[in-house]
Amino acid sequence: MAGIFESVGRWTVNGWRSQRANMAFLGETVCEAMGMVVHPRRFRFADSALAFQRAAFDGLPISTGIGFLLGVILAFQSAAALQMFGVEVYVADLLAIGLFRELGPLVTAIILAGRSGSAFAAEIGTMKVDEELDALTTMGLPPVRFLVLPRVVAAVLAMPVLTIFAELAGLVGGAIVLQMMNVPTVVFWRHVEATTSVFMISFGLAKGALFGLLVGLVGCSAGMRTSSTADGVGAAATSAVVGGIVAIAVTDGILAVLCYVWQL
């Protein structure tokens, strides 16, 4: 019995400490970001560009490929049901709304968490183990400004790029499936055009950017809190992926409720 209380107590204390560390990290990041607004020349553009290249361009094949497969799968699954009513052409509407509003940003963000979130945590974690963060601190360079901000900005900018490619690939996948079901591609694209709006696409991309912010923050935070043990970097990378996906899912849920309430 005492063991249960001890476990619950330890879990609570560790959880509290972890949340406090996260809040401190978030506060420091916000302060440094505001500092960048005042002194933009201090921002490390080259580091951010490199992180963007790794997150966006290197991640393009996987997110486009997954987007394409998502479109194909969704088209097949929904066409089976809609065919019974002879309205398989509405697969185009379903795909457009599903991909642009929800699945495009969500799936791309999960891919980003797996690829770049874990990479951010591993890079910063390894630097911490190698005392590079201490070196920055004693040089008077805040590690958050030097390491975190460039990566977070890269993740925020990478997400819309990856998302739009994944969404377009998904639509191409859906178009191919419907072509096989004798729905002309022109008809498919007309339905997509009629269903979508600039607001819908922009909303999806903005949501993607928000997910990118979460992936960047969670990944970098995990890296900054890496322990100096042998498995510390691995644990940080795992924590970045799990934490990133949980943050994305929770935020998406909140946005879904808000969209329903505000009828967006």
Place this chain on the structure above:
Amino acid sequence: MSEPIIELKHVDAGYPGVTILRDVTFDVMKGEVFILLGGSGCGKSTVMKHMIGLNPVLSGELRLAGLEWSAKTRAALCRKIGVMYQSGALFGSMTCLENVLLPLEEFTRLKGAERVERAMMLLDDVELADAAHKLPHEISGGMRKRVAIARAMALDPDVVFLDEPSAGLDPITSSALDDLILKLKTETGKTFVVVTHELPSIFKIADRCAMFDKARHGMIALGTPAGLRDGSKDPFVLKFFNRGEIHGK
């Protein structure tokens, strides 16, 4: 070597909840090579981390150039110190030259060409101008430490801290690094605080040393290496230095 640049008065060293050393009191004088000495895990690196402002002292008073570490003094004090970490802590994605350039880019108003010239001069001082465009993983451990010393010296600090400079190096490379420290001390007149337990290095470079003991959780000796070896009556100090002499013969 008349006035102190670092003062520790009744300092308890460690981490929140863990006191490693109690009541540590000593001064480091300007222009001297001061060694933090002791066996593994005795807390000498912890004391250095307090000195360079990475961890606050648990209690007592630690002053560097007359200032205590705080949020207000951090920026000023960071400019007064240069640190070489045990691993070198060079940034792996940057070349040796870029590593040395980094503090110059961030904290000086030198123009591009002037910065490069200054960085190359620093690399030349540590005899590594040829390796300027190599990445840290392309050079040896000893060379990485020398680049780290060049980076530590970049902003012309008052005190240079070296954490275990001999660790992981063969005796010849280690001796060359000691020669470099002596050369820099002579040429620049800077203060060096070195964490080590390598007796040949200590006798070669140290002006004074403070010795810590894990079992007694405190500083047990302070003085010149020869003075401690010949004059101390503490059994731990004698054992430490005699072991070194036997190995040295």
